[in-house]
Amino acid sequence: MADLVMPRSWRKETKPHKFCPGCGHGLILKALGQAIDELDIQGRVVYGCDIGCSLLSWDFFNIDTVQTHHGRTTPVMTGIKRARPETICIAYMGDGGGYAIGSQHLVNAASRNERITVILANNTVYAMTGGQMAPTTMPDQKTETSPYGRDPEATGHSMQGPEMVAAITGDGAYVARGTIANMRQLKAYLKKALENQLEGRGFSFVEALSTCPTNWRTNAEETWKFVEETMTGYFKVGELKGK
Numbered sequence: 001m002a003d004l005v006m007p008r009s010w011r012k013e014t015k016p017h018k019f020c021p022g023c024g025h026g027l028i029l030k031a032l033g034q035a036i037d038e039l040d041i042q043g044r045v046v047y048g049c050d051i052g053c054s055l056l057s058w059d060f061f062n063i064d065t066v067q068t069h070h071g072r073t074t075p076v077m078t079g080i081k082r083a084r085p086e087t088i089c090i091a092y093m094g095d096g097g098g099y100a101i102g103s104q105h106l107v108n109a110a111s112r113n114e115r116i117t118v119i120l121a122n123n124t125v126y127a128m129t130g131g132q133m134a135p136t137t138m139p140d141q142k143t144e145t146s147p148y149g150r151d152p153e154a155t156g157h158s159m160q161g162p163e164m165v166a167a168i169t170g171d172g173a174y175v176a177r178g179t180i181a182n183m184r185q186l187k188a189y190l191k192k193a194l195e196n197q198l199e200g201r202g203f204s205f206v207e208a209l210s211t212c213p214t215n216w217r218t219n220a221e222e223t224w225k226f227v228e229e230t231m232t233g234y235f236k237v238g239e240l241k242g243k
């Protein structure tokens with residue numbers, strides 16, 4: 001684990017990211033990096049990324065980083081936070097990792113009000129493995145495994161993650177849903193989530209509506225229309241719980 005004071009010379013290094021053109025992960029992480037800088041907590045942050053395209057951020061930040069299996073980032077970061085309470089622990093994952101394979105970890109950490117911050121990129125598909133239907137795939141949305149559109153009668157209803165987390169967390173939790181279509185707001189939500197952890201209030205959770213043009217097979221215009229109109233029409237953007 002790095003010394004808690006990071007040399008200033010490290011902070012300005014940059015390199016290209018590994019996401020596809022038009023991917024939302026880079027924008028969410030840009031907002032997160034800015035939030036970390038503005039709170040001046042870089043030397044205290046431990047960053048965890050999941051399996052899925054989030055793992056492509058394993059060397060994105062000059063921050064102590066751990067990468068782990070699908071959805072297990074939440075308990076790994078919980079363990080680090082409990083062992084080293086002075087660290088600021090951030091778990092970053094996709095909708096498949098957080099709401100499907102790792103859902104029990106999210107539920108347990110949220111209901112225990114663990115003092116960690118979970119950030120979840122909702123791109124409505126399992127992107128890294130080729131665009132299969134995810135818990136967040138919307139009704140009638142076509143994916144690799146729902147070629148005629150998702151049928152809720154057959155496959156269940158689409159996951160409303162922040163609503164679920166808000167319902168099961170206790171006092172002191174912070175829960176919000178942002179979108180890469182509103183970066184200023186997304187950064188504000190991420191800062192509030194980190195401040196919530198800094199002040200030891202409780203679990204903090206931000207879902208960010210994101211894009212996956214590669215698996216959606218959309219051009220730039222269609223991609224933005226999908227996230228700005230279709231997704232925000234179905235997933236309500238805003239703060240659900242906390243300061």
Ligand SMILES: Cc1ncc(C[n+]2csc(CCOP(=O)(O)OP(=O)(O)O)c2C)c(N)n1
Nearest residue numbers: 051052053070094095096097125126127128
């Ligand atoms: C325990 C486990 N199960 C399944 C997989 C296969 N797998 C790797 S990435 C992935 C989908 C990731 O989707 P999501 O979490 O939504 O992230 P995205 O790639 O969309 O950002 C799956 C199923 C795995 N790596 N580990």
Ligand code: SF4
Nearest residue numbers: 019020023053127212
């Ligand atoms: S497959 Fe989708 S989520 Fe993954 S890097 Fe490419 S655009 Fe982003």
Ligand SMILES: [Mg+2]
Nearest residue numbers: 094095125127
């Ligand atoms: Mg996904």
